[in-house]
Amino acid sequence: MTTSKEHTIHTPKGTFVGTVENSGVISFKGIPYAKPPVGALRWQPPQPLENNAHIMPADKFPPAPIQPDMPESLATRLGEAIHTPQSEDCLYLNMWCWDVTTPKKAILFWIYGGSYTIGHASRLQERGESFVAKNHDIVVVACNYRLGVFGSLNLSSIDTEGKYAYSCNLNLLDQQAALKWVKDNAEFFGGDSERITLYGHSAGSNSISHHLAISESTNLFQRAICQSSFLIGHGTVSLEESNCTAKKILALIGANTLEEALNTSAEKLLSAQVELFGQAYPPPVEDGITVQSNELARIAAGQLHDKQFLVGTSTGEYDQLFAGLTDEEALCKAAARNKERLGDNPEEQLESFALLHPEMPRSLVFASANNELGMTLGGEIQARVCALHNSVYKFLFAWSDPLTQMRAPHGAPCPFFFGNNIPENAPKDLEQMVQEAWGNFIRTGNPLGSFASQWPAYSKTEHPTMIIDETWTLSNSVWEKDYPFWKNSFPETAYAEKED
Numbered sequence: 001m002t003t004s005k006e007h008t009i010h011t012p013k014g015t016f017v018g019t020v021e022n023s024g025v026i027s028f029k030g031i032p033y034a035k036p037p038v039g040a041l042r043w044q045p046p047q048p049l050e051n052n053a054h055i056m057p058a059d060k061f062p063p064a065p066i067q068p069d070m071p072e073s074l075a076t077r078l079g080e081a082i083h084t085p086q087s088e089d090c091l092y093l094n095m096w097c098w099d100v101t102t103p104k105k106a107i108l109f110w111i112y113g114g115s116y117t118i119g120h121a122s123r124l125q126e127r128g129e130s131f132v133a134k135n136h137d138i139v140v141v142a143c144n145y146r147l148g149v150f151g152s153l154n155l156s157s158i159d160t161e162g163k164y165a166y167s168c169n170l171n172l173l174d175q176q177a178a179l180k181w182v183k184d185n186a187e188f189f190g191g192d193s194e195r196i197t198l199y200g201h202s203a204g205s206n207s208i209s210h211h212l213a214i215s216e217s218t219n220l221f222q223r224a225i226c227q228s229s230f231l232i233g234h235g236t237v238s239l240e241e242s243n244c245t246a247k248k249i250l251a252l253i254g255a256n257t258l259e260e261a262l263n264t265s266a267e268k269l270l271s272a273q274v275e276l277f278g279q280a281y282p283p284p285v286e287d288g289i290t291v292q293s294n295e296l297a298r299i300a301a302g303q304l305h306d307k308q309f310l311v312g313t314s315t316g317e318y319d320q321l322f323a324g325l326t327d328e329e330a331l332c333k334a335a336a337r338n339k340e341r342l343g344d345n346p347e348e349q350l351e352s353f354a355l356l357h358p359e360m361p362r363s364l365v366f367a368s369a370n371n372e373l374g375m376t377l378g379g380e381i382q383a384r385v386c387a388l389h390n391s392v393y394k395f396l397f398a399w400s401d402p403l404t405q406m407r408a409p410h411g412a413p414c415p416f417f418f419g420n421n422i423p424e425n426a427p428k429d430l431e432q433m434v435q436e437a438w439g440n441f442i443r444t445g446n447p448l449g450s451f452a453s454q455w456p457a458y459s460k461t462e463h464p465t466m467i468i469d470e471t472w473t474l475s476n477s478v479w480e481k482d483y484p485f486w487k488n489s490f491p492e493t494a495y496a497e498k499e500d
Helices: 072-078 129-134 167-189 203-211 239-253 258-262 266-277 295-300 327-337 346-356 362-386 414-418 430-444 482-489
Strands: 006-011 014-020 026-032 055-057 092-097 105-111 138-143 191-201 223-227 308-314 391-397 465-468 472-475
Touching (some): 092 129, 092 167, 105 203, 105 430, 129 138, 138 167, 138 430, 191 430, 203 223, 223 430, 308 362, 327 346, 327 362, 430 465
Parallel strands (some): 105 138, 105 191, 191 223, 223 308, 308 391, 391 465
Antiparallel strands (some): 026 092, 465 472
């Protein structure tokens, strides 16, 4: 028997007993969506659970995937613990809803970021309770997925029988399995399986960008919000590069056979990972199985069509890397970070770019160039490619906390969407406006709300961007100068100019 503070949902995979929070929101924490990836299932794709009639508590957040401690500065900014309980047995999801009886509620499926290295579905800032308390007709779901060496390790050098051929992109396959669980079970918690919106920030957005080109994923959602990481900039690594990485990991743990690798402790594997990569593990692998080559070309060709996208970044994505630098130091840093993209004379190109923006301090110009080359131009190209066959709305988050004396940082929209950890100096209506825009998009595929008179979708010739600040302003000139300036450094722009 459940108490008044408990609530149940009945699914083919079991009956789950959740909690009615003080806000009135019903939470289901730690619902398993796949078998524990332990023992022989380490480095295997997520395995589906059998149908059962078990009654299972869903009132405690699940352990996080195995990961290093969060950097102290990031933990302070997000209000998170540096260390969180974690386990290889981590394939669980959390869900927040206002009720389970009202049918056909839109579903928001959140994928956390963290450089494929840190993060989990229960972060304080990214819990769905506050949003659902104000948006009763939307269900929020967040899933754990494997990280670091547990989520991606090319085992081909020791897997002589090919039994672990999918091991390069388990992180994406975990997300796909959780998404499939949600779609298959939507009716049991009052969700609409035909109105699922993906939303991801940083590595979460990068993940979604890959799902746009994975045919097994595209039928699992209708809309997507991609925020601050895309296919260009942090897209993929080659199969050869992933093999080289794996050999270094295997050497550090002293594993010469698959059996030895499978028997290596999680602690030893994590230690090897941190020794090689610190806080940023490589992105998905172009393995030809899960992730194919030329993903943008596949999207441009129409593999993805008749969907809706909300795409955006913040004004100061990587600005913290340039804080306190002199003009010359900022120039050198931007040149060093983008030499592969800019070629032999990066300083010369950056100086030319500075001439486009005489209104900006030189150090800020070079920080802006770094943001564009490393991320934001990739988002613009991806938006234009998706717009060939889909509806795309673009935003630029510009509000920043005046106490920081910096532009809007990486992840700036998240507190306002989730309603958690909002800066004290934020405009009083900004949370409501962000939730209205994102909520409208989740419900209908169009973000326009009371905050603006219009917000048109991208076309082949028009690229309107909503600049989000204390007031919201529509601009057609955000990329008017910079996109053509960098165009020759980004051959991927050709996909956005594909003829119908």
